[in-house]
Amino acid sequence: MPYDYQPFPYTAPPGLTAPEPRHKVVIVGAGPIGVAMALELANYGVPSVVLDDNNVVSVGSRAICWSKRSLEILDRLGIGDKSVEKGVTWKVGRTFHRDKEVFNFDLLPEEGHKMPAFVNLQQYYVEEFLVRAALDNDLVDVRFKNEVVEVDQTAEAATVRIETPDGEYSLETEYLIACDGAKSPIREMMGLDFAGELFEERFLIADIEMTADTPSERWFWFEPTFHPGQSALLHKQPDNIYRIDLQLGWDADPVEEKKPEKVIPRIEKVVGHSDFKLDWVSVYTFQCRRLERFVHDRVLFVGDSAHVVSPFGARGGNGGLQDVDNLGWKLAAVLEGRADSGLLETYNTERTYGTDENILNSTRSTRFMTPADGAERLFRDQVLALAAKAPFARSWVNSGRLSVPCVYPVNGADDKALPRVSRPGAVAPDAPMGNGWLLNALGGRMVVLALGCQAPEVAGAEVLTPEITDEIRRRYMGEAEKTVYLIRPDQVIAARWPYVDRTAVEATIEAIWRGE
Amino acid sequence: MTALIDTPNLADHDGFYEELLATHKGLSEAESQALNAQLVMILANHIGDRTVLSEALALARKTPLG
Secondary structure, eight states: OOOOOOOOOOOOOGGGTSOOOOEEEEEEOOSHHHHHHHHHHHHTTOOEEEEOSOSSOOSSOOSOEEEHHHHHHHHHTTOHHHHHHHSEEEOEEEEEETTEEEEEEESOOSOOOSSOSEEEOOHHHHHHHHHHHHHTOTTEEEETTOEEEEEEEOSSOEEEEEEETTEEEEEEEEEEEEOOOTTOHHHHHTTOOEEEEEEEEEEEEEEEEOOOOOOSOEEEEESOTTSTTSEEEEEEETTTEEEEEEEOOTTSOHHHHTSHHHHHHHHHHHHSSSOOEEEEEEEEEEEEEEESOSEETTEEEOGGGTEEOOGGGSOSHHHHHHHHHHHHHHHHHHHTTSSOHHHHHHHHHHHHHHHHHHHHHHHHHHHHHSOOTTHHHHHHHHHHHHHTTOHHHHTTOOSOOOOOOOOOOOOOOOOTTSOGGGOTTSBOOOOEETTEEHHHHHTTSOEEEEESSOOOOOTTSEEEOOOOOHHHIIIIITTOSOEEEEEOTTSBEEEEESSOOHHHHHHHHHHHHTTO | OOSSOOSOOOTTHHHHHHHHHHHHTTOOHHHHHHHHHHHHHHHHHHHOOHHHHHHHHHHHHSSOOO
């Protein structure tokens, strides 16, 4: 069954009749990133108003591959289990050249994590789950059909002018968060440059409804016989919906290519029959762009408004949720006076760093998928040819390197003898803990994780001393007898020591709040 | 100080040169290009040292070219 798009209710906002007091946070955009941002802030006790010019979830599957890290974040927002349950879990990707498999990858070859490597779930479901959670949350005030038409800021606050079906009003807010997408009107209104690269390539993207018995895997083809000379991607989604991406070339006419009489014969060749229904079609180009800065005093950019990447690494929606993860606790601390704007600046430095890694990876994949004539095409074609005869070349075949969180360049103490997977800057790896999971136990607080030792009371952090299981030993201790980890509220490891040193831990905590 | 050996290092270089040419024998221009591209990647993987490879690329890119 295709998705049933139900409009969310509009109610006249109070600001139409009397000026509203200055808000803490106003978020522009009720897409997955905007609503996730509001729920994340609500977890820290920060109220927000979410404005959206529309009143339905996004049309078409759009962002479908939610990474392990995203699922962990969604879990904190209360919709993790629901998303996994509804979605199609997968971890294996297969890459074919012509009709032969040349490469496959397993994104989570080990057990002992609450969340799977990836879940395919149409963006409209994620949006619906998030919006429902937001409507049930007293700290989130979602206002549909509220379109921001003007933005301004002073040293103390940002102001937005808003159009509604009942007229205009203004809101003042300590911070304005622009989650208004790749074409961000806020970015436009502020005249900010969105620099980067456009690739001269067009892809057709289609959701089809059909019954089939395919495994839950990601399949990518270079030059398949059903679509000669081009690339194709197949993903399975819930409700018997399949997502197909087909490379069209730069000369393709985007309007013409979206017509069912053009699309259906193309899909018939992919699936080998005509027993399917077309649910949604779009044609897109590849772009990798970002704002130079994500923090503009009182206006913060999060998600696609700050950065766009080409799609085959699942780094768009997942990158946006990592922004949310990074910003929530920092902004909450600034609003409650725990930290000053120096901490907010680390949102800028850390997320532009993460974005650059996403852009680097997706630019490389795009270049491999759509090589320019000449040397680019020569080497691409020869990697594919070589992959059939030499194992090393198979890993060079690049059909997208899928989203994993970056390792932030943090200044915290490290002991190189401890496992690399949990080095400072990395997201803390999950592990079973009692009847639950380590990441759930960490929550969104500053935590001292004491392993194989008793940590003393530490000012400004909770101490956690889980039982040493095989997974905890492997992921956090290695050969060490005891270790102490300091973990930030976004579950990023800040520092680690092979001994207990309360002074060092407390000094690191203070440095984190100062944004150092 | 470079990691790349750019002084004689191959016993029987005349023999290798002959074998290289023989490998290309009978190939079209495009096939020869393809073979060279594969050869570069095979050797790069075998060398397995990014510094050596970067220096090799820089040396090859230096003028005169062609």
